[in-house]
Structures are given as C-alpha cells and as structure tokens.
Amino acid sequence: MQSSAFSLSSSSQSLPLLKPRRASSNPRFDPIRLSSSSPKPRDLSNVAVSASLPRRSWSVSSSSSFKLRPWSSVPSVSSGDEASRFEVRAASVPESAGESKAKSNSLARTLELGLLFGLWYLFNIYFNIYNKQVLKAFHYPVTVTTVQFAVGTVLVLFMWGFNLYRRPKISGSQLAAILPLALVHTLGNLFTNMSLGRVSVSFTHTIKAMEPFFSLPTLWVVGSLVPIVGGVALASVTEVSFNWAGFWSAMASNLSNQSRNVLSKKVMVKKEDAIDNITLFSIITIMSFILAAPLTLIMEGVKFTPAYIQSTGLNVQQIYVRALIAALCFHAYQQVSYMILQRVSPVTHSVGNCVKRVVVIISSVIFFQTPVSLINSLGTGVALAGVFLYSRVKRIKPKAKSA
Numbered sequence: 334m335q336s337s338a339f340s341l342s343s344s345s346q347s348l349p350l351l352k353p354r355r356a357s358s359n360p361r362f363d364p365i366r367l368s369s370s371s372p373k374p375r376d377l378s379n380v381a382v383s384a385s386l387p388r389r390s391w392s393v394s395s396s397s398s399f400k401l402r403p404w405s406s407v408p409s410v411s412s413g414d415e416a417s418r419f420e421v422r423a424a425s426v427p428e429s430a431g432e433s434k435a436k437s438n439s440l441a442r443t444l445e446l447g448l449l450f451g452l453w454y455l456f457n458i459y460f461n462i463y464n465k466q467v468l469k470a471f472h473y474p475v476t477v478t479t480v481q482f483a484v485g486t487v488l489v490l491f492m493w494g495f496n497l498y499r500r501p502k503i504s505g506s507q508l509a510a511i512l513p514l515a516l517v518h519t520l521g522n523l524f525t526n527m528s529l530g531r532v533s534v535s536f537t538h539t540i541k542a543m544e545p546f547f548s549l550p551t552l553w554v555v556g557s558l559v560p561i562v563g564g565v566a567l568a569s570v571t572e573v574s575f576n577w578a579g580f581w582s583a584m585a586s587n588l589s590n591q592s593r594n595v596l597s598k599k600v601m602v603k604k605e606d607a608i609d610n611i612t613l614f615s616i617i618t619i620m621s622f623i624l625a626a627p628l629t630l631i632m633e634g635v636k637f638t639p640a641y642i643q644s645t646g647l648n649v650q651q652i653y654v655r656a657l658i659a660a661l662c663f664h665a666y667q668q669v670s671y672m673i674l675q676r677v678s679p680v681t682h683s684v685g686n687c688v689k690r691v692v693v694i695i696s697s698v699i700f701f702q703t704p705v706s707l708i709n710s711l712g713t714g715v716a717l718a719g720v721f722l723y724s725r726v727k728r729i730k731p732k733a734k735s736a
Contacts, residue, residue: 449673454689456666458696461534463659464526465701470647473636474526477656479629480637481522482622484660485667489615501612508620511613514596515620521589522663523625524582531579534697535705535713536572538690540565540583542716547591561723564716571709614671618664687720 467477493500528537543561569575608616635641639649674682694713698705 446673446676449669449676450685450688453666453669453673453685454692456662456669457689458693460659460662460666461529461538461693461697462700463655463662465529465534465697467652467656467659468526468530471636471642471652471656472530473633474530475523475625475629475632476637477659478519478523478526479622479625480656481660481663482519482618482625484657485618485664486622488661488664489618492615498611498615501608501616503608503616507608508616511608511616512620514593514613515617515624517589517593517596518617519621519624521586521593522621524586524589528579528582528586531576531582532572532574533703534701535694535703536568536574537579537583538693538697539568539713539716540580541587541590542687542690542713542720543584544587544591544686547588560719561716562719564712564714564719567712568709568716569712571706571712573704610671610675611668614668618667684720684723687717691717 464477468474471477492498525537525541528540543565546561569580642649642652670682673685677685697703
C-alpha cells in the first residue's frame, strides 16, 4: 500500500505586491478561495503543504447572487492570474520499512533457532561421551541418573538464590499439572542411562531414532514409519553389543521422551498462568531429583561414595570429574531442548532429535572406535532416512472433505 504526499508550489518565483485600487462605482472583486489549511497571505512564495488536502472545498465568486459552488481538489485558475497560479502535485512514497523490519526479525529468529540447535548437539555429544565412560566403569545407572538430577537441582537453586533468574511463584494446581511431566522426564533419562550402560552409544541412538513412531501419527502417516522400523531391525541384528535389556530400555526411553514432549507443549500454552520454559524445566529437575532419590536407595543403595568407588578399584577423582561434566552437559542440553520445544512443534523437535543422533552416532563411533559393519551402517542410515521421510510426510496436511 502506498501513501500520497501533496505539495503546493507557486508557478512563479515570487508574487508581486498587491497595489490598492481606486474606488469605483462598479467595484470588482478577485475570486477568493477558502481553504481550511491555507497559509498566511503575507508570504505566499515557495509554499509547501505536507498535509493532504481535503477532497472538497468551496470557492466564493464575485457574482451578484454570491452563491457557493463546489470545486474539485485541483482549482481552475483563469489565464489572467498567471502570477497567482498554484500547482498541486502528488508524489507516491513506497512503504517498505515495515517489510524490511519483518524480514530482519525473521532472520534473527532463524539464526537464534540455529544457534540453539547447535548448542543442543554440542552439549549432547559431550554428555554421551562422558556419561558412557562413567557407566562403563560404574554399573549403577539409577545412581548416575540421580546424581545428574542432583547437579541440576544445585544449579537451579543457585540461579534462584543469586537472582540470576526470577524465582517463580507456583500454585498447588500447577505443581499437580507438572508432576506427570516430571515423572516421564525421570523415566526417560533413567531408561536412556540403562541402555547406554548395556550397549554402545551408536546402537542406543539408532534405537532412539524411532521416537517419532510414538507421536501418535494418523493412519496415512504410518506407512512412512516402515523404513524406520526396518532400519532399526537391520541395525539390531548386526549389532555386536546387542542385548534385549539395552534394546527395550531405549524403546521405553522413546515412549517416555515423546510423552514428555507432548505434555511440555500443553503446559507451555500461552495463558495468563503459563510457565516459561526455563521455570518449567527448573521445576521438573527438582521434582525429578525428589522422585529419583528414594528409587536409588531402594534399587541400588548408597554406592556413589569415595569409599565404595575406591573399594571397586576405580579412580575416584576420574569418576567424579567425568560424572560432574556429564551432569553439567546433561542439564545444559536438556535446558536448550526445552527452549527449542517452545519454538517448534513436537514433530519438528523429534526430527531435530534425529539429526542430533546422526551427529552423536558419528562422534561416538570415532571416539570409542566402535566396530561397525556395512550392514549395520546401512540399517542405521535407513532408519535415519525414514525419520526424514516421516517429517516430510507429516508436513503435508490432508485436504478437508467438502460437505
């Protein structure tokens, strides 16, 4: 849409001064034009009017009847009034400032989202490497999971205690709504650590590539999930470190994480009492620690003490340092994951998880020197390609049925 600006200028450089006329029996009046936005008559040279002129004005003629008649926005001037002739010109001014601002905001949001995805992948790589090193030597996944939630709880309390982030005011109804989310969050990470303790990192993430399968797709999307299932099955058959405990733990983690994504999206709906993503994840971390601590005592007891670790022949300092780095990276990548989930749909988040697994699988194979056969690589590639196909099919909206 364009707006018009009108300029009013004189055809001559200057107007001659009006000389008084002698009185006569038949006085004659020059036409006088009335306008609500006319400038003062003393200085009419180089007159410019920036405001838009009215659609209709009136002129007063010197006729004997002295009637008012309408005239158009461009007045007609007699040939004798060359000195007082005015021109009205309209210039179109394109309004592109709003469009350029919108494009810059869109570009900034895209760059911000790309940065979040990059941090998500980076923290996840370090978490899987250090976490696998700890679980390979310390075979207590429930204890390791509780330690990770404990470190996250300390970070949250530190953030609230030093006013690095506003301490929330949570009601009882909000805590009741977050409790199921904290439960599936705890189970998802617990099952992931159980799988990582049993099988290789690459195989765990190959199985976890089936996470979009648990997003409750419609029947016309199920066909796109066949390559994912086939690829995972092919990779499982040829996996050197395969065992059923690691396989089903990764599958249970898929179900828990997808349920967490859906529930998180519902909790973060924009309402007056909605909770922002940082506050939501902080509360989930504390509640997960409260849920995991008694479970650790029941299932594994107290095993993360220096005396017990030293009695097993492990390096206490090495285990503690690696566990701390893994816990910090765990909290960081989970936090970034929630920030991304607030900006995209659950299915897009799952597809981003697929790309993340590609990066994690490649980095873990290189770091741990995991033996990978040709068929195993083919199965992993087919499963990841199936996730990409699923994301493309999911974007296609079915046509509405006509009545």
